[in-house]
Amino acid sequence: MFGIxxxxxxxxxxxxxxxxxxxxxxxxxxxxxQWRWMNMVYVGVGAFxxxxxxxxLLERKAAGSAVDAPAATVKERFTQRILTDPxxxxxxxxxxxxxxxxxPLIMDTYQVNIMVTALIYVVLGLGLNxxxxxxxxxxxxxxxxxxxxxxxxxxxxxHFGLGFWTVLPIGAGLGALFxxxxxxxxxxxxxxxxxxxxxxxxxxxxxxxxxxxxxSFGPSGISNIPRPGFFGMAFDMHSxxxxxxxxxxxxxxFTIFVxxxxxxxxxxxAWMALRxxxxxxxxxxxxxxxxxxxxxxxxxxxxxxxxVIFAAKTTFINPASFTFMESAIILSIVVLGGMGSIVGVMLxxxxxxxxxxxxxxxxxYRMLIFGASMVLMxxxxxxxxxxxxxxxxxxKRSSDA
Amino acid sequence: xDYFWELFFGGLTRGSIYALIALGYTMVYGIIELINFAxxxxxxxxxxxxxxxxxxxxxxxxxxxxxLVLAMVIAVLYSSAYGYTIEKIAYKPLRGASRLAxxxxxxxMSIFLQNYVLLAQTSDFLPFPAxxxxxxxxxxxxxxxxxxxxxxxxxxVLVMIALTVLIKFTKIGKAMRATAQNKKMAMLTGxxxxxxxxxxxIIGSGLAAVGGVLIATHIGQINFYIGFIAGLKxxxxxxxxxxxxxxxxxxxxxxxxxxxSFATGYISSDYEDVFAFCLLVLxxxxxxxxILGRSTxxxx
Numbered sequence: 052m053f054g055i056x057x058x059x060x061x062x063x064x065x066x067x068x069x070x071x072x073x074x075x076x077x078x079x080x081x082x083x084x085q086w087r088w089m090n091m092v093y094v095g096v097g098a099f100x101x102x103x104x105x106x107x108l109l110e111r112k113a114a115g116s117a118v119d120a121p122a123a124t125v126k127e128r129f130t131q132r133i134l135t136d137p138x139x140x141x142x143x144x145x146x147x148x149x150x151x152x153x154x155p156l157i158m159d160t161y162q163v164n165i166m167v168t169a170l171i172y173v174v175l176g177l178g179l180n181x182x183x184x185x186x187x188x189x190x191x192x193x194x195x196x197x198x199x200x201x202x203x204x205x206x207x208x209x210h211f212g213l214g215f216w217t218v219l220p221i222g223a224g225l226g227a228l229f230x231x232x233x234x235x236x237x238x239x240x241x242x243x244x245x246x247x248x249x250x251x252x253x254x255x256x257x258x259x260x261x262x263x264x265x266x267s268f269g270p271s272g273i274s275n276i277p278r279p280g281f282f283g284m285a286f287d288m289h290s291x292x293x294x295x296x297x298x299x300x301x302x303x304x305f306t307i308f309v310x311x312x313x314x315x316x317x318x319x320x321a322w323m324a325l326r327x328x329x330x331x332x333x334x335x336x337x338x339x340x341x342x343x344x345x346x347x348x349x350x351x352x353x354x355x356x357x358x359v360i361f362a363a364k365t366t367f368i369n370p371a372s373f374t375f376m377e378s379a380i381i382l383s384i385v386v387l388g389g390m391g392s393i394v395g396v397m398l399x400x401x402x403x404x405x406x407x408x409x410x411x412x413x414x415x416y417r418m419l420i421f422g423a424s425m426v427l428m429x430x431x432x433x434x435x436x437x438x439x440x441x442x443x444x445x446x447k448r449s450s451d452a
Numbered sequence: 453x454d455y456f457w458e459l460f461f462g463g464l465t466r467g468s469i470y471a472l473i474a475l476g477y478t479m480v481y482g483i484i485e486l487i488n489f490a491x492x493x494x495x496x497x498x499x500x501x502x503x504x505x506x507x508x509x510x511x512x513x514x515x516x517x518x519x520l521v522l523a524m525v526i527a528v529l530y531s532s533a534y535g536y537t538i539e540k541i542a543y544k545p546l547r548g549a550s551r552l553a554x555x556x557x558x559x560x561m562s563i564f565l566q567n568y569v570l571l572a573q574t575s576d577f578l579p580f581p582a583x584x585x586x587x588x589x590x591x592x593x594x595x596x597x598x599x600x601x602x603x604x605x606x607x608x609v610l611v612m613i614a615l616t617v618l619i620k621f622t623k624i625g626k627a628m629r630a631t632a633q634n635k636k637m638a639m640l641t642g643x644x645x646x647x648x649x650x651x652x653x654i655i656g657s658g659l660a661a662v663g664g665v666l667i668a669t670h671i672g673q674i675n676f677y678i679g680f681i682a683g684l685k686x687x688x689x690x691x692x693x694x695x696x697x698x699x700x701x702x703x704x705x706x707x708x709x710x711x712x713s714f715a716t717g718y719i720s721s722d723y724e725d726v727f728a729f730c731l732l733v734l735x736x737x738x739x740x741x742x743i744l745g746r747s748t749x750x751x752x
Contacts, residue, residue: 068533072572077507079579084508189552236737243487243555244736251729262722379563386556419567425560429553430545
């Protein structure tokens with residue numbers, strides 16, 4: 052009974068709250084007002100149900116953390132076992148790989164194109180994961196480095212006729228350079244300041260690209276960017292997409308390899324230590340600035356490289372592709388996937404890119420759902436879809452001793 | 453010289469609006485050390501509510517000053533309600549979590565609210581009626597100070613005075629200051645910290661709504677995206693003055709307003725937003741605590 056009364060109150064409160072924006076729409080020129088009373092019903096019912104789910108989840112979360120901790124670990128162990136036990140994960144990886152190889156052969160160009168986009172976001176997510184997930188630095192201007200890579204390819208190609216393969220390392224290098232240039236002064240700042248400065252930086256890059264017409268051709272962008280070549284072979288539309296697809300698969304595999312190796316290396320452990328406790332970390336003799344800077348530069352490197360691929364894929368770029376929303380999408384991939392978890396980030400990238408592609412009607416609500424899921428994720432499952440497993444090194448006595 | 457004064461008052465007007473928004477950031481940060489990313493959206497919602505109220509009541513025959521007051525009061529009411537609800541949903545369950553969690557939740561909230569307004573209203577720019585009448589006595593000064601600018605500046609001054617009185621002399625103000633200094637100690641002396649936090653959100657959001665309605669009627673158009681840039685700039689202003697400090701937020705806002713006004717007036721108007729962000733980056737590099745902020749050493 053108490054629950055129903057509470058939910059009713061919540062429902063009334065939300066109806067009050069959303070009343071002007073949801074119901075009334077005024078046209079100040081025509082001087083007409085449109086009343087949409089039906090929306091009130093939706094909000095009321097929605098809020099009523101929502102408050103139930105909300106309270107149920109909150110109670111479960113409180114119970115989960117307090118009483119039955121063992122039950123939670125058993126459940127956790129099942130998902131973790133798939134990820135850690137070679138007998139479980141090897142067949143899964145094999146199936147995914149085979150699927151990835153034959154995918155473009157059985158699907159049409161449109162599908163392959165979407166998949167390339169999804170893979171681009173996978174790499175971007177994994178790159179940002181180094182910065183946010185491993186090192187714990189909230190970077191809200193990640194898209195700036197992506198833009199640097201894309202514009203590097205477009206401009207170098209336009210002015211000097213440089214090819215894709217020449218620019219790919221240059222784009223990556225430029226990304227790293229910008230990462231260091233930005234990171235050097237601002238990494239001394241505390242987490243939340245860093246977030247704002249990187250956000251500002253991303254906006255500065257975009258605004259400069261938009262306004263500096265002589266350099267970047269302004270809002271009209273650059274078109275006719277060539278697709279990547281393969282020893283001078285000419286491709287038709289379909290095989291060019293296929294080629295790009297395999298290129299992205301290789302890129303993803305390479306990224307996974309590098310991130311995986313980095314994670315368990317000396318520098319990777321330093322990042323995680325820094326994320327957990329900066330002061331303790333410094334006391335252990337880790338150079339804070341240098342460690343943060345490597346994370347920042349490495350993350351930017353991936354963005355730069357993927358930017359080049361993005362420019363080659365779309366063959367046209369303009370500043371509108373590099374807005375803050377793009378950064379937010381990449382960030383929500385990392386957050387939803389579970390910060391620091393490679394599998395989680397990949398899963399989240401596929402969900403966030405493919406779902407709206409296949410549910411066209413739903414794409415209007417995409418950003419709304421992004422925002423809501425970011426909040427809900429932080430409230431109910433801060434560790435993400437698949438939480439990162441801490442590698443534990445236990446001292447084992449050798450059996451013959 | 454007229455051009456200089458025009459820019460000067462333009463900057464002052466801008467700075468006043470920034471100050472109204474920046475206070476919300478700085479008060480919330482002072483109490484729970486959180487950058488309330490959704491604050492810009494509260495300002496935007498305030499402006500939209502003002503537009504809707506003005507539209508509906510102008511059809512009922514209201515006009516002029518009474519319409520302005522009505523729009524403002526309802527906008528403040530609604531923005532405060534939004535601020536209160538945002539805190540309850542997105543921040544309260546996260547108290548005691550890591551620093552990153554509430555920040556991400558705040559960004560999510562900001563994206564959500566933007567798209568909520570986009571879907572519930574429109575993505576286009578909506579014309580906002582000019583609610584502030586042209587005063588006759590302002591005629592000689594019209595070249596550099598318009599009536600609406602005068603109203604904005606005066607309203608801001610009044611609001612600042614009221615806020616100072618509230619914080620210095622009332623019980624809730626005292627509780628706020630105590631909570632900002634030491635949350636645990638305040639709790640021990642019987643301050644209801646949850647209530648104080650809610651009040652901070654309510655007051656901050658109300659101030660933002662005042663700014664939202666005033667600037668919307670001054671500029672004459674709004675859309676769902678105005679909160680993002682305005683929020684970012686107001687935050688810049690708060691950091692500039694030293695986040696957590698109320699006089700600092702006002703000072704920072706005025707400096708930012710003048711910088712933008714003079715830079716766009718004398719250098720180039722294409723890079724208006726770039727100046728603000730450059731200023732932010734420079735301040736954070738050379739004086740991370742801001743102009744009036746005290747740098748604190750973290751003790752272990």
